[in-house]
Amino acid sequence: MRPEPTRIEPIFSPRIWGxxxxxxLFPEKSNLAEPLGEAWLTGVDCRVANGPFAGKTLGDAWRxxxxxxxxxxxxxxxxxxxxxxxxxxxxxxxxxxxxxxxYAAAHEQAAGGRGKTEMWHAVSAEPGARVLVGLKPxxxxxxxxxxxxxHTVENLFQAHEVKAGDTFFVPAGTPHTIGPGxxxxxVQEYSDLTxxxxxxxxxxxxxxxxxxxxxxxLDVMNLGTAAGGKVLPAAIPGGAGSLLAACRYFAAExxxxxxxxxxxLDEAQFELVVILSGTGxxxxxxxxxxYHGGECWMxxxxxxxxxxxPSAPTVMLRTYVPDLAALRDAFRREGIVxxxxxxxxxx
Numbered sequence: 034m035r036p037e038p039t040r041i042e043p044i045f046s047p048r049i050w051g052x053x054x055x056x057x058l059f060p061e062k063s064n065l066a067e068p069l070g071e072a073w074l075t076g077v078d079c080r081v082a083n084g085p086f087a088g089k090t091l092g093d094a095w096r097x098x099x100x101x102x103x104x105x106x107x108x109x110x111x112x113x114x115x116x117x118x119x120x121x122x123x124x125x126x127x128x129x130x131x132x133x134x135x136y137a138a139a140h141e142q143a144a145g146g147r148g149k150t151e152m153w154h155a156v157s158a159e160p161g162a163r164v165l166v167g168l169k170p171x172x173x174x175x176x177x178x179x180x181x182x183x184h185t186v187e188n189l190f191q192a193h194e195v196k197a198g199d200t201f202f203v204p205a206g207t208p209h210t211i212g213p214g215x216x217x218x219x220v221q222e223y224s225d226l227t228x229x230x231x232x233x234x235x236x237x238x239x240x241x242x243x244x245x246x247x248x249x250x251l252d253v254m255n256l257g258t259a260a261g262g263k264v265l266p267a268a269i270p271g272g273a274g275s276l277l278a279a280c281r282y283f284a285a286e287x288x289x290x291x292x293x294x295x296x297x298l299d300e301a302q303f304e305l306v307v308i309l310s311g312t313g314x315x316x317x318x319x320x321x322x323x324y325h326g327g328e329c330w331m332x333x334x335x336x337x338x339x340x341x342x343p344s345a346p347t348v349m350l351r352t353y354v355p356d357l358a359a360l361r362d363a364f365r366r367e368g369i370v371x372x373x374x375x376x377x378x379x380x
Contacts, residue, residue: 036101036333038306038315038322040082041091043119043329046071049235050124050213057310058119058156058216058327072119074307074329077112083322104302104334106356113223114354115283117307117329119156120217126210127243128165128186128231132253133205137226140249144226148205151221152278152285154350156309158195159214165190166201166209166262173256181247186231193263198287200264200277206253207261218307220352222282228253274351284355290347295340304332304353311347316340 045055045062048070055062055069062069073079077092086094095103095113107114131149138146153164165187168177172189180186190208193201195215203209208230211217228246236242266275266287274288288294290311298304306315308328314321315330318337324330324347332339341347 034085034099034102035319036336037084037317037320038336038339039084039086039331039333040322040324041075041329041331042080042082043072043074043327044076044079045069046073049237050122050126052121052123055119055121055216068123070121072121072327074117074119075113075115075305098333101335102303102333104300106301107303107354115305115352116219116221116223116225117305117352118219118221119327120153120211120215120219122211122213122215122217124213125233126212127229127233128190128208128210129227129229130208130250130254131203131205131224131226132228132249136253137224141226145224147222147224147226149222149224149226150204150280150282151219152203152283153201153211153217153219154277154285154287155195155197155199156216156218157197158199158216162195162214163212164193164195164201164209165212166193166203167191167207167259168256170259171257174251177251177254177256181231191259191262200266200287201262202264202278202280203261204280206255208250208254209261218309218350220278220283220285220350277350279355279357281357282354283352285350285352288349288351290341290343290349293340293342295338298332298334298336298339299353300334301356301359302353303334304351306330306332306341307350307352309348309350311343311349312345313341313343313347316342 047067051068051070053065053068079091081087081089081094100108133148137148168189180189228250230250232243274286277285308324308326310326312325314323317339
């Protein structure tokens with residue numbers, strides 16, 4: 034069971050707000066009969082495409098992976114810890130909020146008992162695209178409910194225009210929505226718990242309104258306190274990468290790779306590499322594999338002499354579950370802690 038880069042096959046999910054073409058990330062998904070809204074890259078039902086776990090679901094493969102693959106930091110973690118998706122929005126998503134771990138553990142054991150903190154990185158965005166993240170100051174429960182009844186709830190939100198390359202951090206408890214005209218890469222704590230607050234009067238394929246969860250949403254929603262929103266990247270000293278987000282659940286970096294590069298993996302944790310654009314080959318001590326845009330690769334924690342060899346300029350996200358104390362110490366040594374991003378995540 035020699036460690037090697039392992040590609041994970043995506044699963045595509047229909048959504049009423051989705052798109053009928055997922056090009057250029059997935060050019061084969063064009064002229065679709067029904068709109069697709071999400072490509073789950075690390076769902077536990079996704080299949081492993083190569084290597085010793087080929088053909089198994091990611092959930093089954095994770096249970097069989099030794100510490101050399103998982104990393105020492107995750108040796109006893111029962112379930113795969115990171116959910117990575119592409120989101121393709123051709124219409125507004127519902128206004129929603131996610132619970133934190135404490136609330137989910139107390140009230141949502143049947144749904145896994147885990148909260149949801151997430152980040153979005155914009156792969157592409159049309160002019161005028163925007164997201165709503167967090168409420169304006171002074172919004173209380175009564176004002177929120179009045180706006181819901183009057184169908185003016187969007188006016189209570191902090192609105193952000195979106196351009197390709199922008200990053201947004203959305204901690205649990207922060208109400209939010211994604212507007213039309215963009216493709217996002219989402220990195221999140223592994224959870225699918227969503228409390229839908231407002232859905233613009235839409236109905237599903239059977240003509241029924243989608244379920245709302247207003248009471249639970251108000252239980253977990255941050256009212257009167259700002260959290261999350263747009264974050265600026267912090268340059269990683271000595272490399273071509275930028276830190277996009279770091280919290281107890283995940284860290285994410287963006288790397289622009291015009292020429293061959295490599296890095297040393299940390300034996301504490303595996304990494305995921307998500308190819309946003311470009312082509313080339315992943316190389317390691319015992320072989321190489323071609324890569325293309327839209328793919329997600331798992332890099333085992335003890336993988337030796339890893340390198341990316343692009344045949345066309347490549348942009349990728351690198352994400353992992355950090356040892357947050359060690360990450361904080363490293364960033365302080367390198368001066369990143371003085372960046373506004375670090376003040377958000379390490380305060």
